[in-house]
Amino acid sequence: xxxxxxxxxxxxxxxxxxxxxxxxxxxxxxxxxxxxxxxxxxxxxxxxxxxxxxxxxxxxxxxxxxxxxxxxxxxxxxxxxxxxxxxxxxxxxxxxxxxxxxxxxxxxxxxxxxxxxxxxxxxxxxxxxxxxxxxx
Numbered sequence: 001x002x003x004x005x006x007x008x009x010x011x012x013x014x015x016x017x018x019x020x021x022x023x024x025x026x027x028x029x030x031x032x033x034x035x036x037x038x039x040x041x042x043x044x045x046x047x048x049x050x051x052x053x054x055x056x057x058x059x060x061x062x063x064x065x066x067x068x069x070x071x072x073x074x075x076x077x078x079x080x081x082x083x084x085x086x087x088x089x090x091x092x093x094x095x096x097x098x099x100x101x102x103x104x105x106x107x108x109x110x111x112x113x114x115x116x117x118x119x120x121x122x123x124x125x126x127x128x129x130x131x132x133x134x135x136x
Contacts, residue, residue, distance in 0.1 A: 001113060002026035008120055010128035012136060015066075018059045019120055025051055026112040033105045041101040048108070049097075053089050056082070063124075070134045072127055081123055085115060 002023045009016050025048060032044045060082045067075045088111055097104055 001030055001109075002116075008116070010120075010124055011132055012128055015063065015124070015128070018055075018062065019116075019124075021055060022059070022112065022116065022120075025055060026109065026116070029105060029109050029112065033102070033109055037102060041105060042098050045097055045101060045105060045108075049089060049093060052108075056086055056089065060086075063127075066131065066136070067127055070131055070136065072130055074123075074126070078123055078127065081119055085111075085119075 004020055004023055008019060008023075010019070028051075029048050032041050032048065035041060035044075060079075064075065064079055064082070067078060072078070088108075092104060092108060095104060
């Protein structure tokens with residue numbers, strides 16, 4: 001489910017490497033999900049949420065700075081899309097994760113899969129074309 005495929009490539013090596021990290025987090029989450037319900041997943045879920053929060057700060061900061069440098073015309077819209085993932089993580093952290101381990105893991109896994117499909121294959125590919133035209 002969370003394997004790198006060439007159609008995900010934006011053609012910008014650093015961005016692709018950062019997107020591969022998101023796939024790795026999705027894969028780790030899937031491994032947690034596959035554990036039986038007898039296994040306490042709380043610590044694992046919290047670790048993934050922490051990694052995802054760190055990832056968003058680093059990746060979104062990098063991406064937004066790059067887009068700002070090259071005066072990407074849809075930067076504000078792109079930032080708003082990033083904010084959706086940030087809010088999702090914040091909302092999950094407010095929930096009773098311990099009592100909802102399986103449902104939260106599934107919810108986050110589906111959200112990441114959807115994010116990959118809609119954001120990376122859609123919005124990120126749009127700015128990639130723009131940046132490549134600029135010589136990035």
